[in-house]
Amino acid sequence: MENLNTELPKEMTEEFVVNIGPQHPSTHGVLRLQATLDGETIKDLLPHLGYIHRGIEKMCESLGYKQFIYLTSRMDYLSAHINNQACSLAIEKGLQVEVPARAKAIRILMAELQRLTSHELWWGSCAMDLGAVTPFFLAFRDRERILEIFEENTGNRLTMNYITPGGVMTDINSDFVTRLKTLLVKIKEHLKEYETLITGNIIFQRRLKGVGVLPKELAISLGCTGPTARASGLSCDVRKYYPYDGYEKLDFKEIVADGCDSWSRYVVRMEEMRQSIHIIEQIIDNIPEGEYRAKLKGIVKLPVGEYYQRVETARGELGVYIVSDGGNKPYRLKLRAPNFSNLGALKPITVGSKIGDLMASMATIDLVIPDIDR
Amino acid sequence: MRALIQYIKDVAQGFYSLSQGLLLTLKYFVRPWKHIVEQYPENRTTTIYIPEKFAGEVVLPHDENNRHKCTACTLCEMACPNGTIKIISATIEGEDGKKKKVLDKWVYNLGMCTMCGQCVDACPQDAITMKNSFELSVYNRNDLIKVLNKPGSKLKEKES
Numbered sequence: 001m002e003n004l005n006t007e008l009p010k011e012m013t014e015e016f017v018v019n020i021g022p023q024h025p026s027t028h029g030v031l032r033l034q035a036t037l038d039g040e041t042i043k044d045l046l047p048h049l050g051y052i053h054r055g056i057e058k059m060c061e062s063l064g065y066k067q068f069i070y071l072t073s074r075m076d077y078l079s080a081h082i083n084n085q086a087c088s089l090a091i092e093k094g095l096q097v098e099v100p101a102r103a104k105a106i107r108i109l110m111a112e113l114q115r116l117t118s119h120e121l122w123w124g125s126c127a128m129d130l131g132a133v134t135p136f137f138l139a140f141r142d143r144e145r146i147l148e149i150f151e152e153n154t155g156n157r158l159t160m161n162y163i164t165p166g167g168v169m170t171d172i173n174s175d176f177v178t179r180l181k182t183l184l185v186k187i188k189e190h191l192k193e194y195e196t197l198i199t200g201n202i203i204f205q206r207r208l209k210g211v212g213v214l215p216k217e218l219a220i221s222l223g224c225t226g227p228t229a230r231a232s233g234l235s236c237d238v239r240k241y242y243p244y245d246g247y248e249k250l251d252f253k254e255i256v257a258d259g260c261d262s263w264s265r266y267v268v269r270m271e272e273m274r275q276s277i278h279i280i281e282q283i284i285d286n287i288p289e290g291e292y293r294a295k296l297k298g299i300v301k302l303p304v305g306e307y308y309q310r311v312e313t314a315r316g317e318l319g320v321y322i323v324s325d326g327g328n329k330p331y332r333l334k335l336r337a338p339n340f341s342n343l344g345a346l347k348p349i350t351v352g353s354k355i356g357d358l359m360a361s362m363a364t365i366d367l368v369i370p371d372i373d374r
Numbered sequence: 375m376r377a378l379i380q381y382i383k384d385v386a387q388g389f390y391s392l393s394q395g396l397l398l399t400l401k402y403f404v405r406p407w408k409h410i411v412e413q414y415p416e417n418r419t420t421t422i423y424i425p426e427k428f429a430g431e432v433v434l435p436h437d438e439n440n441r442h443k444c445t446a447c448t449l450c451e452m453a454c455p456n457g458t459i460k461i462i463s464a465t466i467e468g469e470d471g472k473k474k475k476v477l478d479k480w481v482y483n484l485g486m487c488t489m490c491g492q493c494v495d496a497c498p499q500d501a502i503t504m505k506n507s508f509e510l511s512v513y514n515r516n517d518l519i520k521v522l523n524k525p526g527s528k529l530k531e532k533e534s
Contacts, residue, residue: 063455064455066453066492067453067454067455067492068455070455070488070490070492071455134399137410138410140410141410144412148425151425151427151428152425152426152427152428153427154427155425155427155428155429155489155491155504156428156429156489159488161488161490161491161492164495169491169495170427173427193398196394196395196398197395197398197399198395200391200394200395201391201392201395202387202388202391202392203388203392298449298453298496
């Protein structure tokens with residue numbers, strides 16, 4: 001009887017820790033996120049790295065200048081061509097080699113095709129993270145066609161090692177131009193399908209709008225680059241500000257959106273796909289004739305000094321910093337990877353939101369984990 | 375009242391946007407020839423298309439007289455970033471009494487090869503090429519280590 005009057009225990013909330021990953025489908029790789037949750041609200045988020053650390057920078061320092069380029073394809077494997085291009089440009093800067101005009105055109109074509117494949121894969125996986133399965137297959141349909149072109153012209157599908165100091169490894173096939181033109185027409189049609197299927201979808205829009213807000217100041221202080229930063233209103237396209245390989249002659253827009261949220265990041269990437277197609281269309285009809293590769297010595301030796309080259313990959317700014325002591329191997333090689341900086345934005349934009357929004361934010365930041373760890 | 379109208383508008387727009395997507399799915403449903411199907415593996419010996427340049431493995435082509443072009447200069451061995459290639463050369467006495475370095479074994483470890491093409495690029499004689507073969511997995515790891523020059527093969531002398 002005496003227990004009747006005692007108060008019932010108050011409703012208590014308690015923080016608890018959930019590990020997302022390292023083997024979680026929506027982290028797109030072996031990234032472990034240690035999330036402290038209060039109910040469904042994220043209180044703290046701690047990314048744990050190192051599950052796929054291979055020491056690429058150190059491995060590069062034990063290989064010759066021509067040899068280490070194949071390793072950089074394995075960092076951001078969706079921008080393999082662009083990574084190779086960055087290293088080649090840095091080495092060419094040291095050697096003072098003039099790249100033939102044909103090689104430059106081929107490089108831009110391949111780099112923009114690579115950007116297309118990367119953004120298409122992102123589009124599919126972004127929709128899949130948010131619960132739609134069909135877009136994944138539609139995205140892979142177009143990506144497969146581009147990868148076929150890579151396979152026919154470079155010999156590999158994913159880790160090409162095609163762009164090399166002095167130019168490109170082999171010449172493009174004679175049917176490259178016609179095949180690419182027919183493909184571009186198809187891709188343009190398919191982009192409209194993407195718009196009806198996902199962009200216009202009300203569920204998709206509501207899941208992204210106002211979610212994962214990354215203010216411009218924060219994007220600058222965290223060192224975000226690429227579409228992630230451009231969606232926060234930060235104009236940072238390396239192709240515009242530090243043009244390389246003849247981007248200065250091309251007419252293309254730098255896509256900047258002011259929404260700062262996941263929806264803006266989605267819109268920026270969709271628009272960048274159109275710009276990539278626009279760039280390809282400008283070059284495809286007038287690829288210069290001539291050599292595709294400048295002659296280099298068998299063993300390349302860079303003069304003593306420091307060389308830095310930045311390029312715009314599909315995810316942001318990739319910097320290659322080479323210190324040479326005059327030998328046939330780099331004394332020090334530092335790679336500034338775009339995903340590492342972009343990962344830093346994940347905590348500030350998700351803390352305070354619900355756990356379902358974490359996936360939306362992660363999907364639109366578009367992380368590639370091997371690039372974070374290197 | 376205004377909020378209610380806005381709400382009904384939103385619902386109608388939502389249904390419209392969903393129906394657009396579903397219509398696209400339905401279009402693909404009734405047009406099976408537009409489906410995305412990559413045929414494999416039943417066609418792997420018949421109709422499959424592997425591009426000529428596809429880098430499957432390194433080969434040392436021999437001509438009809440069992441001759442190859444390799445002079446055992448080991449440039450490919452030096453160019454390989456992974457230590458895939460091992461060239462074992464032998465010294466023989468030529469017809470004119472001069473000592474000559476010839477290829478004994480061209481050892482290729484497929485398990486360590488990343489198909490980067492540096493060896494083909496480095497070869498001054500164009501002796502090695504990439505072959506567009508696929509499905510190269512084997513049950514025993516030692517089977518991956520291959521000797522590329524055929525037994526009894528000789529160097530193809532340059533026609534001068």
